[in-house]
Amino acid sequence: MKNISRWLGGGAVGGACGLALSLAIGVVSHYEGTELEAYPDPVGIPTICTGHTGPTVELHQTKTPEECEALLAGDLGTAFDAIDRNVSPEINATMPPARRAGIASFIFNVGVGAFQRSTLLEQLNAGNVRAACDQLKRWVYAGGRQLAGLVKRRATERELCLMGLE
Numbered sequence: 001m002k003n004i005s006r007w008l009g010g011g012a013v014g015g016a017c018g019l020a021l022s023l024a025i026g027v028v029s030h031y032e033g034t035e036l037e038a039y040p041d042p043v044g045i046p047t048i049c050t051g052h053t054g055p056t057v058e059l060h061q062t063k064t065p066e067e068c069e070a071l072l073a074g075d076l077g078t079a080f081d082a083i084d085r086n087v088s089p090e091i092n093a094t095m096p097p098a099r100r101a102g103i104a105s106f107i108f109n110v111g112v113g114a115f116q117r118s119t120l121l122e123q124l125n126a127g128n129v130r131a132a133c134d135q136l137k138r139w140v141y142a143g144g145r146q147l148a149g150l151v152k153r154r155a156t157e158r159e160l161c162l163m164g165l166e
Contacts, residue, residue: 023101023160024076028108031153037062043143051075051108079107086116088125099129102136102160109153110139133161 032051038061041047046057049068052075063071083103084092103124107115115121120135136158140150 017097020080020097020100020104021076023098024079024104024108025072027101027105027153027156027160028072028076031105031109031149031156034065034068036065036068041142042147042149075108076104078112079104082107082112082115086121086125091124091127091129096164098160098163099133102133102157105153105160106136106139106157109150130162130165133158133165136161 029050034050035048038046038048038057038059040059041053045053046059046061047053048057048061048071049063050072052068052071080100083095083100087095103115103120106120118135120132123129123132123135136154140146140154142150
């Protein structure tokens with residue numbers, strides 16, 4: 001799990017929630033990068049800041065670094081809320097911060113709806129944590145093409161997801 005060490009090394013806000021958020025920010029920021037001017041992502045979706053998409057994003061639109069930080073915080077908040085709303089209370093209560101961070105990064109990338117319909121969530125709620133984490137390896141396609149960046153990102157998310165399992 002050597003790839004994760006840079007995110008575990010410090011910068012945690014404190015406590016389990018702070019650690020999960022710090023890890024998720026690190027992963028998302030690393031794989032998304034931050035662009036102050038909107039651009040088309042690999043499948044043509046207008047994107048700005050740190051992977052932010054949505055109906056208000058238009059190509060060539062610009063944001064300040066502070067606006068980008070606020071968008072990232074909101075987008076990750078949505079991802080963590082999706083975990084809290086969709087993962088069974090018994091599983092959620094015992095989920096280590098690293099697993100929460102990996103799953104939040106995944107949700108940030110694919111969206112809440114895809115997460116809610118996923119076999120990953122089904123396996124997680126059934127208590128099959130390893131099988132749930134292994135599902136991440138399947139989510140490496142965009143626009144019908146396997147993307148090297150998604151392969152690397154999912155490997156990192158899977159490492160985080162598996163932390164704490166024997």
